[in-house]
Amino acid sequence: MLEKTVREFMPVLLGTPEGLPDPDIEGQTRFALEYLSAGAKEFKPVYLIAAASFKVLAVLLKRKPWSMLTIEEKDYVANKLFSYSNPLLRSIPLLLAMPILASYYRREEVQMALGFDAKALKADAELRTVTRDRDLPPKCK
Amino acid sequence: MIIRPEDVKGDITKSADVVVIGSGAGGAPIAKELAVEGRSVVVLEEGAHYTRDDFKLNPLESMMRMYRDAGQTITLGVPSVVAPMGNTLGGTTTINSGTALRMLGPILKKWHMFHGLHDITEDEMGLLYSHLEEYLFVKKADPEVAGPVANTFLEGARKLGLSSGWLPRNAKECEGYGSCAFGCPSGAKQSMDVSFIPDASKSGAEFYTCCRAESIKVSNDVAKGVTGRFVDPSSGRSTGIGITVEAKVVVLAGGAIYSPFFLLRQGLANSSGQVGRNLEIHPAVQTVALMDRPMDPPKGIPQSSHVDEFKDEGIMLEGGTVPPEVHAVTLPFYGKAHAAHMKQYPNMGIFGGMVSDIDSWGRVLALPRAGYSPSIFYSLKGRDVEKARLATVIMAEIWFAAGAKKVFTAITGHTELGSTADLRRLAQSRIRARDIYAMSAYHYLGTCRMGSDPEWSVVKHTGETWDVENLFISDASILPTSPGVNPQLTIMALATRNAGFIDDKLNNG
Numbered sequence: 001m002l003e004k005t006v007r008e009f010m011p012v013l014l015g016t017p018e019g020l021p022d023p024d025i026e027g028q029t030r031f032a033l034e035y036l037s038a039g040a041k042e043f044k045p046v047y048l049i050a051a052a053s054f055k056v057l058a059v060l061l062k063r064k065p066w067s068m069l070t071i072e073e074k075d076y077v078a079n080k081l082f083s084y085s086n087p088l089l090r091s092i093p094l095l096l097a098m099p100i101l102a103s104y105y106r107r108e109e110v111q112m113a114l115g116f117d118a119k120a121l122k123a124d125a126e127l128r129t130v131t132r133d134r135d136l137p138p139k140c141k
Numbered sequence: 142m143i144i145r146p147e148d149v150k151g152d153i154t155k156s157a158d159v160v161v162i163g164s165g166a167g168g169a170p171i172a173k174e175l176a177v178e179g180r181s182v183v184v185l186e187e188g189a190h191y192t193r194d195d196f197k198l199n200p201l202e203s204m205m206r207m208y209r210d211a212g213q214t215i216t217l218g219v220p221s222v223v224a225p226m227g228n229t230l231g232g233t234t235t236i237n238s239g240t241a242l243r244m245l246g247p248i249l250k251k252w253h254m255f256h257g258l259h260d261i262t263e264d265e266m267g268l269l270y271s272h273l274e275e276y277l278f279v280k281k282a283d284p285e286v287a288g289p290v291a292n293t294f295l296e297g298a299r300k301l302g303l304s305s306g307w308l309p310r311n312a313k314e315c316e317g318y319g320s321c322a323f324g325c326p327s328g329a330k331q332s333m334d335v336s337f338i339p340d341a342s343k344s345g346a347e348f349y350t351c352c353r354a355e356s357i358k359v360s361n362d363v364a365k366g367v368t369g370r371f372v373d374p375s376s377g378r379s380t381g382i383g384i385t386v387e388a389k390v391v392v393l394a395g396g397a398i399y400s401p402f403f404l405l406r407q408g409l410a411n412s413s414g415q416v417g418r419n420l421e422i423h424p425a426v427q428t429v430a431l432m433d434r435p436m437d438p439p440k441g442i443p444q445s446s447h448v449d450e451f452k453d454e455g456i457m458l459e460g461g462t463v464p465p466e467v468h469a470v471t472l473p474f475y476g477k478a479h480a481a482h483m484k485q486y487p488n489m490g491i492f493g494g495m496v497s498d499i500d501s502w503g504r505v506l507a508l509p510r511a512g513y514s515p516s517i518f519y520s521l522k523g524r525d526v527e528k529a530r531l532a533t534v535i536m537a538e539i540w541f542a543a544g545a546k547k548v549f550t551a552i553t554g555h556t557e558l559g560s561t562a563d564l565r566r567l568a569q570s571r572i573r574a575r576d577i578y579a580m581s582a583y584h585y586l587g588t589c590r591m592g593s594d595p596e597w598s599v600v601k602h603t604g605e606t607w608d609v610e611n612l613f614i615s616d617a618s619i620l621p622t623s624p625g626v627n628p629q630l631t632i633m634a635l636a637t638r639n640a641g642f643i644d645d646k647l648n649n650g
Binding site: 012013014015016017018019020031034035038039040041042043071072074075078079082083084085086087090091093094097098101102104105106110111114115116118121122124125126128130132 | 197198200204205213214220221313316318320326328329335336339435438440465467469470474475476477478481484510512553575576579
């Protein structure tokens with residue numbers, strides 16, 4: 001059920017990042033589930049409650065059955081809920097989006113497209129030797 | 142010696158002078174100081190041991206392995222606050238920013254006047270801070286390494302004539318890999334795992350990792366040792382192997398959330414009823430700026446600069462870059478709008494405003510929950526809400542002075558500031574705690590506070606509990622109030638100080 005929920009909300013909350021790599025629904029869903037499982041035990045049921053609440057509120061806001069709503073309409077609902085001053089309503093898209101956004105923007109090819117090459121930085125860091133010695137020259141690179 | 146769970150084949154029974162629960166900023170200095178004095182020291186650390194080889198600039202992997210609840214710990218209250226905590230050898234120091242500031246001057250006076258802590262003198266703290274600063278290679282961040290975000294923000298602050306500068310950090314030869322909060326990949330940051338812990342090990346201290354302390358053995362109100370259990374680092378479940386350490390002194394150093402949780406579960410040291418109360422967390426709001434030039438995030442030192450103009454009012458601005466996957470969850474949009482904004486990530490910078498909370502209410506409780514997790518209640522109240530708003534206004538003003546095209550805030554109704562007119566509207570508004578949609582906190586304090594009155598405090602100025610002889614607490618929980626700045630150096634200073642009292646105690650039998 002959790003997997004279905006993540007898959008269902010991924011295109012809604014992630015949008016279609018133009019000029020960035022396409023979403024990898026399979027891999028991202030796998031990671032999102034792993035991330036949700038690593039958190040507090042209550043997180044998974046709360047996530048499902050948030051998803052159910054989103055659907056009910058979407059139907060009420062757009063006056064259409066959930067199955068008839070387009071991605072754009074669901075996108076509108078997410079941003080609408082987030083604009084409310086009621087913290088419970090606002091936290092619905094916030095919570096649903098967290099593992100989904102993280103699962104996409106953690107991907108190496110996405111990060112590279114955004115100018116962040118973690119592998120190259122790590123390789124550079126590995127070349128450095130930092131000791132606690134106070135007498136040796138400060139660095140060797 | 143650092144012992145990993147795979148090195149342990151069966152139940153362990155040991156005796157030592159001192160057993161320490163936790164290896165963070167409160168536990169590791171005590172272990173080192175006492176081991177160097179020739180005391181036998183055993184440390185039980187619930188987290189696993191990771192080294193720089195494991196730190197791959199991969200935030201989420203790090204959070205899932207080295208943070209409690211994968212970094213998803215949230216306080217219950219208004220607003221909900223994300224409260225990340227380390228769960229690894231070295232505690233939160235392994236995944237913190239490395240900011241190493243001394244407590245603000247007037248705070249110690251408050252401790253004297255309102256908590257009767259006259260034994261902790263300014264001179265003594267000064268000596269301890271100096272010693273630690275040398276030991277941990279503390280020096281101000283290098284502007285050339287700090288990165289464009291920090292330099293741009295300081296440029297804005299200077300234009301406005303605000304007091305600002307480079308933060309002192311416990312990092313040696315830092316080259317700005319932008320990943321302090323996920324483990325330093327170059328070993329530059331002098332967190333406990335690369336400083337106190339190796340030195341304590343060299344002097345004979347034993348560190349058992351993936352080992353959760355379960356109870357403190359007490360007989361006739363005197364602590365006698367600790368029992369614990371090894372846990373699987375990924376699931377947190379018991380491996381079935383136990384450890385018992387008989388010791389003359391027990392030091393609890395689990396941090397200001399887990400130390401009170403531990404005591405409350407066991408009903409220990411709480412005749413005052415203060416265990417778990419008085420929680421302060423330094424709640425922080427953030428602003429994200431969209432600039433007209435590359436900010437090159439997250440390269441540089443994530444937290445290298447500060448604006449301290451308003452420190453006496455309890456507002457410190459410290460910032461601020463994060464990798465894309467963390468940045469993505471800070472933007473106030475979803476779907477198409479979110480994707481469009483994330484494309485501009487290379488031109489974005491983040492800065493944070495930390496509030497020293499005085500009116501807010503917080504408490505740690507041990508309520509029935511699945512897993513090994515305390516319940517953390519916290520509500521932002523009174524002047525602290527106003528401080529959060531002010532911090533946001535000041536940060537936005539600085540960003541605009543530095544040339545920002547837009548500033549995104551965490552305040553509903555003001556999430557996107559496109560001009561100084563929007564900024565004025567925020568500056569003139571009144572907000573409620575519920576209007577803040579995202580807050581985070583990194584410094585949990587005060588839940589087993591020190592004091593001179595056993596009815597209002599949990600420990601004496603020495604760190605020893607009023608109720609249980611030979612049971613000491615050494616972590617942020619004993620700080621009676623916020624130190625006004627990032628607390629790690631103060632926690633280490635008090636730990637080093639209290640190691641002396643423990644040593645005296647052992648000398649006197």
